[in-house]
Amino acid sequence: MNVLVCIKRVPDTGARFELTPDGRDIDTRNLEFTISPHEECAVEEAIRLIERHGGGSTVLTLGPEAATEQLREALAKGIDRGVLLETDGSEWDPVATAQAIVEAVKGLEAAQGAPFDVLLFGNESADAGHYQTGVRVADALGRPCVAGIKALEVDVQDGTATAKREIPGGWEVYRVPLPAVFTVKEGINVPRHPSLRGIMTAKKKAIQRLQPPKPEMQLVKTRLRKPPERTGECEILGEGVEAVPKIVEKLKELGVI
Amino acid sequence: MSAVLGLVEHDQGKLNEASLEMLTLARGVAQALNAPLEAVIIGAEEAQARALADALRPYGVAKAYWVRHEALRDYAPLAWAKGVAQLVQQRQPKAVLAAGTDRGHELIAHVGAQLGVVAATNCVEVRAQANGPWALTRLRWGGSLLEDAELKGEPKLLTVAPHAVAAEPAPSPATEGVELELELEAFTPELSDSDLVVRVVERVQAERKGVPLTEAKVVVGGGRGVGSAEGFKMLEELAALLGGAVGCSRVATNNGWRPHTDQIGQTGVQIAPDLYIACGISGAIQHMVGVKGAKRILAINKDPEAPIFQRADYGVIGDLHEIVPKLIEEIKKIKAGQAG
Ligand SMILES: Cc1cc2nc3c(=O)[nH]c(=O)nc-3n(C[C@H](O)[C@H](O)[C@H](O)COP(=O)(O)OP(=O)(O)OC[C@H]3O[C@@H](n4cnc5c(N)ncnc54)[C@H](O)[C@@H]3O)c2cc1C
């Protein structure tokens, strides 16, 4: 079977956000980059599907040249090939992103002569959190889509997939014919780390580059702001076990014991 | 006159809080546009739809549409969204709003895809105007950042971030000349079999054990500093003594020490206890966004420079493997004293 997984490069912020002086972006000068945990799980799920059922996997991202770093990471974990939809690094809204992904999928499927049986997305991107790119791609391709899943099983014989979504107090079960689209939530699996050998072989794996046209944006970010933060001093109750009586006192004061 | 539509969510005929919050924000949008606020009800029996409509009245809703179809009783995301999209095409509303829940996000995404317009999700503030783009503020990074944005396209599609506005009934419901019953208009969409491919085929109930993390008054959280699955036993014990629940950071989940259902933060759960005790957790922004609702935070960390101390109310500097067992011992003594 063929699986495609879509990921997005985002800054890996630490303990707080620093914004650029014009307030339009996160100051990334001292930051590493990563993808959403949901997407890490989507990548893991793609690798497992191929390990179980055979076939090939592709990882795709729309972003600047630097996003090949995230593609390489997925390749190092076991994805077979990468596709970069290269942009100038500016922000694309989810309609534009979905459109570019749809065009790329059509092109890749025409080239390989078969549809991707499974398209995997994160439930939402870490930074923008639009919650819609995967659903839009599915609808544009006319394929069934189950969003926010935490379990996936594919039956290659009868060409169906069973997916589970967590709801308060339980699970909803969906069964859909393939090809289909799934958006994944963290918790569906525990992602692996790349092996040393994986990192070496990833360097030799192919990354295809495409330059999608940039359409007009319908949703335009004008500025970022920090929400009001918890203020006030942290009262240090002490160091080591000597602090325990103070903790107990505090717990009493707070009515917890 | 074209209206502002709110897609309300209900559980067996009971409106959820997020929908009422959404309607409260939607009412402000409608007022700014001088347009009526109308609601859309899907997946309900007629009597249920009637009861829901009446429950919507205090929120300033002028009219409700009941999207009616044999196949829409249980959740089928694409079919539900097609119902909404067809209603939108017929009624040409100014805007469609949903709650920023899993279901609200999924529906609005499909509606947007059907209509070819973008959706602005997790909005906390919307400055609507009759013509041209709208200015709005939405959440980014799971709520760690705010984004001011401009939304184009017609109609405007939005979801409202949970807890962003408090659900409030309309201030002074006009009592004179207003019918007591809310107008409920049935709308029957045209659906094909392919719209119903994705639907719930089965529901499974989860087994419940202990206090759920989201409802606990005290949460004891553990991170990398706990060191192992074994290490969480003492956190379990502490939580049990305090009548609370155990949560964890992503590092603990990724190391397989705890199930993902225990993870607190941007891609885990958001908690709102009276007290959060963070043990061996550094205080990454994606973790802390999950404990924004905590009234008090007590941090136990061996690194005095750990960022968690900038966000905590109380701090203890030291090794949790020494402090937590001692704390358990002391609390047990007190409990024994109280009992005796
Ligand atoms: C998009 C995105 C989403 C994310 N979502 C989440 C999320 O939902 N939840 C989440 O938690 N993280 C999330 N993360 C990860 C997050 O950025 C951090 O990596 C993670 O929270 C760190 O976990 P930690 O504090 O346990 O580990 P660390 O950052 O490694 O901190 C361990 C701390 O333990 C202390 N310590 C060590 N030993 C001891 C000891 N013996 N006694 C006392 N203290 C000790 C250390 O001083 C240190 O401060 C997300 C990241 C991204 C990029």
Ligand SMILES: Nc1ncnc2c1ncn2[C@@H]1O[C@H](COP(=O)(O)O)[C@@H](O)[C@H]1O
């Ligand atoms: N620039 C991008 N490149 C590739 N995939 C993306 C991109 N943006 C979003 N996605 C995918 O769509 C999912 C949902 O993103 P969003 O709609 O932005 O919340 C993400 O988790 C990714 O899987």
